[in-house]
Amino acid sequence: MDGRLQLRVQRYGWDRASARYEDLWREALAPATQGVLRLARLQPGERVLDVACGSGVLTRAALAAVGPRGEAVGCDVSAGMVAVAQAASIGCHFLRTDAQTVDAVLPPDHFDVVLCGLGLMYMPDPEASLAAMARCLRPGGRLVVSVWGERAACGWSGVFPIVDARVQSEVCPMFFRLGGGDTLRTALAGAGLREVHAERIATTIDYADSATACDAAFEGGPVALAYGRFDTPTRIAVHAEYLASLQRWARAGGFALPGEFVLGVGERPLA
Template identity: 90%
Template sequence: MDSRLQLRVQRYGWDRASTRYEALWHEALAPATHGVLRLARLQPGERVLDVACGSGVLTRAALAAVGPQGEAVGCDVSEGMVAVAQATSIGCRFLRTDAQVVDEVLPPDHFDVVLCGLGLMYMPDPEASLAAMVRCLRPGGRLVVSVWGERSACGWSGVFPIVDARVQSEVCPMFFRLGGGDTLRTALAGAGLLQVHTERIATTIDYADATTACDAAFEGGPVALAYGRFDTPTREAVRTEYLDSLQRWAREDGFALPGEFVLGRGGRA
């Protein structure tokens, strides 16, 4: 997919998902959020940038850690996400920008810590975005990111081929690339970071019922734009097909899907 088209798909897709995203995904993503904060080791008074901040969950947690003498800034490509973050956060600052040029919008060499929680997978050029994030760090600053892991370890991953079979271009063509093997470690080192550390976290995503599972996949996530354009019969068909793909993880009171995150940390020289 053309990078400009992919960026537009992500921008307007997350605009559509913004009002439901946090309610549908907050609990499921909590292990990744906590993992990023653990590796970041935020200290009172530090200046933090949260790239691809979404609804501001990680930004708010960062501000709580650095305190009133610190700074927490969030940015996202989605105007809808930025609006939700601004409406639900006190003391943080938010702006809309493409991660790949974040160092042109915010001062370079300024932040003690840059965070990016589950955002790199959506960027047309994650390596270029990482380089821009590193330029926002002060010398000696640190960067911490998380991405989804291996496709085979994420039970909800069937949503992509189901949607892609009905649209002209892939929604997230490279979504699982950074979660495979040592790809994230290589990307962080390639951005010039030192003392790179990566780790994997296995998790379980619980859904109380079929409606919640489908809403999270189709209305609160990366395929929301495509799903929003489907007619009613197509929506019913993709939901049925998706639920069929989840049956191996069905239980009496819903679904328990496997998931995997990869965390990465490195420091600027």
């Protein structure tokens, strides 16, 4: 998919998902959020940038860690997500911008820490985006990111081929690339960072019932734009196919799906 088209798909897709995203995904994504905060080692008074901030969960947590003398700025390509984040946050600042050009919008060499929680997978050029984020750091500053892990380790991943079979182009063609092998660590090193470290976290995503599982997959995530254009028969069909793909993880009327995150951290060189 052309990079500009992919960016538009993500922008308008997350606009559509923004109203339901946090309610449907906050608990499931908590291990990744907590992992990013652990690796970030935020200190009172630090200046933090949260790229691809979504509804602002990580941004708010960062502000709580750095306190009133610190600074927490969130940015996202989706105007809908920025609006949700602004409405839910006090003391944070939010703006809409593309991650790949964030260093042209915000001051370079300014932030002590840059965070990107589960956003790189949606970017047309993740490596260029990492390089832009690194330029926002002061020398010695820390960049911490998380991505989804291996496709085979994520039980909900069947949603992509189910939707892609009904649209003209893939929704997230390279979604699991950064979660494979040592790819994330290599990308961080390629952005010029040192002391790079990466780790994997296995998790379980619990859904109380079929309706919640389908809402999270189709209305609160990356396929929301395509799903919004489906007619009723198509929606019924994709729900049935998706639930069939989850049956091996059925539990007491709901589901307990496996998931995996990859966390990465690196520092901008002092010179």
